Amino acid sequence: MASSSSRQKSREDYRRAMELEEARKAGLAPAALDEDGKEINPHIPQFMTTAPWYMQSDGPTLKHQRNWKKEVEDAEEAKEAAKGKDQWYQRGKKTFQATKYRKGACANCGAMTHKTKDCLERPRAKGAKWTNKNIAADEHIAEVRLGYDGKRDRWNGYDARDFAKVQQRYEKIESAKQEEAKKRELEEKFKDEGGGEGDGEGEFLLKDEEEAGFNKVEKRVRTTAGGATGSVRNLRIREDTAKYLLNLDVNSAHYDPKSRSMRADPNPDLPDSEKNFRGDAHLLREGEVQAWNRLVLHQGQLSGAGQGHHMQALPSQAEALYKEFKAKKEKVAAKSKTNVVDLYGNAARDDKIDQRLLVGQTERYVEYNRRGQVVKGEENRVASRYEEDVMVNNHTSVWGSWWHDGVWGYACCRQTMRNSYCTGQAERDEGNHGEAAGTAAREVAVGAGGDGRKMLKPRGAGEASASAGAAGYQGKQQTWGEHQEVALDEEKLKVALAKEGERVKARAERDERKR
DSSP states (O other), X not given: OOOSOGGGSOHHHHHHHHHHHHHHHHTSSOOOBOTTSOBOOTTSOHHHHSOOGGGOOSSOXXXXXXXXXXXXXXXXXXXXXXXXGGGSOOTTOBOOOOSSOOTTSOTTXXXXXXXXXXXXXXXXXXXXXXXOOSOOOOBOOOOOOOOHHHHTOTTTTOOGGGHHHHHHHHHHHHHHHHHHHHHHHHHHHHHHHHHOGGGGGGGGOOOHHHHGGGGOOEEEOXXXXXXXXXXXXXXXXXXXXXXXXXXXXXXXXXXXXXXXXOOSOSOTTSOGGGOSOOOGGGGGGSTTHHHHHHHHHHHHHHHHTTOOOOTTTOHHHHHHHHHHHHHHHHHHHHHHHHHHHHHHOOOSOOOOOOHHHHSOOOOOOEEEOTTSOEEEEOOOOOSSSSOTTOOOTTOSXXXXXXXXXXXXXXXXXXXXXXXXXXXXXXXXXXXSHHXXXXXXXXXXXXXXXXXXXXXXXXXXXXXXXXXXXXXXHHHHHHHHTOOOOOOOOHHHHHHHHHHHHHHHHHHHHHHHHHO
């Protein structure tokens, strides 16, 4: 490599320098040496090997690229470490003890190593500056210079001789325990000798705390070979039925006792509302699994078209592409919905109630009891002006439970008068009373100027033009359920009632077992 600028060389010297540099890169010539005699890599650029002008270097070198300050710091750290324990802070060590107050010392205690505001002694009523008595000794201040590793060494300043005190303390505790155990053993021995042979069975009795240990059986938790252990009682709540007892059929879902897993559903025929356990495999379809499956399916569809990304190689790009696809899909769906609403209108109510009206203050006073029932206050208004489920005049059904030819009435006796008295089945057997009353009511309504519903007359022998109207009216009667004379099959009705009774009884038995 050329060590000086090309402006100070002739054309021939520059050509030779370039040829030498190419030869060194090819390995045909030996590498250049720096000031310390170390070889310089020929592939290092010239602007890195050429030292700045203020370094006063005659040839190529890499000294200006190295951290020369670190070498000085390492030497200082080695020198300080050689001092040993004296390098660390010597807490509580005193140096010079003065007999009278010195100028510039602490006004409270008289020490020269700190100021008055930094004094750790209690404030005196009259400081040493004025009394010139009880002058405190100067503290030993150590100048500890630590490097990067020394500042972060958690054992720096530790004296291994201090651990001997810890060992002595534990040895005293252990010896006291042994003496107490030996004393207890001697007391039990003398007690057994005085009791005779009749108390021999006492050695087979267990204490309460020893017997309680049998209930806690340590077993491996969710491991096949090795791992943490835990007690069996922590694995399942005892109030819940074990999964292998949900279905006692031998051909039902398989239960693995080693891993305590039952992947299949033990009761697939029951509805989800009556099941507390649907199999361990059901957990694999919860959480974010569905979202991940949709992402994989989307990338598979794009890969078929040559536009997808590899899920393992570019997961972030694949997820970003899927989010962009969902945003576009939602935008298209919203635009389509807006077009449909603009074209056909929206029957739903779009305007929302003001939230201030929902949480606003009112002067309504309501008083409740402990059960949450209203004791005193304004009662809620009933939607209907008639009392609900109130039977009057010996009726077994409410007013409006029967409707015929545009007139309301009672379903029990088929009377259309509001204040009429129930006559029971006898009135229904006559058959024509309800129709006559309805016709009379319509005539009264038409005569009074009201809008009465005119019934279509059936087509006679010569009335061919009214056939369509009569057929349409009969269809409307069937739609509104005006025909009450419906023939039911008695056998099928009995079978249906029996099945319904069995279903209600089985439901009640299941509820009793749950309790």
